[in-house]
Amino acid sequence: MTTHPSPQQSNQRPQVSTFSAFQATLRRDLLIALKRRNDLLNPLMFFLIVVSLFPLGVSSDPVQLTSIAAGTVWVSALLASMLSLDNLYRADYEDGSLEQLLLSPQPLYFMVLAKNIAHWLISGLPVVLLAPLLAYMLYLPADAYWTLVFTLLLGTPVLSLFGSIGVALTVGLGSRGLILAVIVLPLTVPVLIIGAKAVADASLGVSLGMHYALLGAILAMSLSLAPLASAAALKISVN
Amino acid sequence: MSASAAATSVHAHDAPASPLLQASALFCERDDRVLFSDLNFSLFPGELMQVQGSNGSGKTTLLRILCGLNSSYEGEIYWDGVAIDEDRESFLASLLYIGHRVGVNKILTARENLRWSSALHAPVTDADIDAALDGVGLAGYADVVCRNMSAGQHQRVSLARLLLSPARLWVLDEPFTTLDVHGVKTLERLLADHAGRGGAVLVTTHHKLDVPYELRRLNLDR
Structure with a gap:
């Protein structure tokens, strides 16, 4: 081993574009999730189980179930996304990949965004797709199905983005216990309120423009700001 | 402090134009214990520097500070004459760090x-x-x-x-720990090759480096 492959010592600015680094990070995280089937299935199973406990615990009366359906699905989606949050940075922190990510010459914003998008595709999107089925189980009125799907589509990415901040802040702590939930859940309350309200209103035939606008605004804000906060928190955590 | 003196005295190259990496008056304190203070050194292209010191003397901390992973220090670090905070991107593009993890x-x-x-x-x-x-x-x-x-x-x-x-700059924290004899030989050759090509290497190890190359030492023990 004396000769080296070509890229040695070119002494130039990075030739890798931010976009290809973004893609590589996204692909890597999806690949890891696909290889760990449990992590992929856990949030979905959790979502399914929690929602199915409500008819057993509250009542199987269709009228009562209809009234709690929207909130139940939304709260369960929130908890399911909490469950898988730790996967975002924990393993990377422990094996040193996080340091490599922080030492990349690429803007950290996009690297964190790639990881958050991967997390949403793994834990958020399946929940969104499964939600109508569970809503049917809870006697949610048929005209509210699409509202449920759309609000979850706008809301679950926010859960991943806000959750990422919490994980980034706590990843360096030895024993975390409930601290992650204490940090993240209050941040997600507005999304929960608006999302659940929109679904409830949809079954009453009320106009939904405002709810969508608010959820969209929260998503836009968290897309642009949350990765910056996560990046700053990660830097503190590895310090 | 002894570190700066040792580092400068060993330096015997024909003074290349400018240092790749330069640390000026570095000070770091952890848990009320001063790890190093007024630490000055320059690393020129083609140099191989071994950071030495007993356990807990701050070798890893120094490397992490130099890479920008640890910001609890005072002093200035320059890459190619520019403070690393000012042009972080081009510094990171020139840096390869391998840590304990x-x-x-x-x-x-x-x-x-x-x-x-x-x-x-x-x-x-x-x-x-x-x-x-x-x-x-x-x-x-x-x-x-x-x-x-x-x-x-x-x-x-x-x-x-x-x-x-x-x-161009390799920063390696205890890269020899888990390697076998052949691995050690290979890595030593890689380090020497890199320095020979005009790169710079900062390495911590307790292992006695056997390289056909002039080795600079930075000692953190006082």
Whole structure:
């Protein structure tokens, strides 16, 4: 081993574009999730189980179930996304990949965004797709199905983005216990309120423009700001 | 302090134009204990510097400070004459750091790990990765899941990045710990080759480096 492959010592600015680094990070995280089937299935199973406990615990009366359906699905989606949050940075922190990510010459914003998008595709999107089925189980009125799907589509990415901040802040702590939930859940309350309200209103035939606008605004804000906060928190955590 | 004196006195090159990395009046304190104060040194192209010191003397902390992973210090660090905070991007593009935690995900294969870590710095092809793994004695392991490898092999996977990266400055924290005799020889040769090509190496190790190259020493013990 004396000769080296070509890229040695070119002494130039990075030739890798931010976009290809973004893609590589996204692909890597999806690949890891696909290889760990449990992590992929856990949030979905959790979502399914929690929602199915409500008819057993509250009542199987269709009228009562209809009234709690929207909130139940939304709260369960929130908890399911909490469950898988730790996967975002924990393993990377422990094996040193996080340091490599922080030492990349690429803007950290996009690297964190790639990881958050991967997390949403793994834990958020399946929940969104499964939600109508569970809503049917809870006697949610048929005209509210699409509202449920759309609000979850706008809301679950926010859960991943806000959750990422919490994980980034706590990843360096030895024993975390409930601290992650204490940090993240209050941040997600507005999304929960608006999302659940929109679904409830949809079954009453009320106009939904405002709810969508608010959820969209929260998503836009968290897309642009949350990765910056996560990046700053990660830097503190590895310090 | 002794460190700066030792570092400058050993330096016997024909004074290259400008230092690649320069630390000026570094001070770091941890838990009310001063790890180092007024630490000055310059690292020129083609130099290999070994950071020495007893356990807990702050070797790892120093390397992490120099890379920008640790910000609890006072003093200035310059890369190519520019403070690293000012042009972080070009500094990071020239830096390759391998720490205690080698940055190898155990679920992925060696190839998948290297493809990602390279994608953050410079584009590589599959043939480059095969050649790099070959270079660190892992020929044929490209598609083996890292969970099925030993600690020394993880170390080798991460050392393959040395061969894939265009970085001029290598910062290696205890890279010899889990390597076998052949691995040690290979790595020593890589370090000397890199310095010979005009790169710079900062390395911490308790191992006695056997390189056909002038070695500078930075001692953190007082």
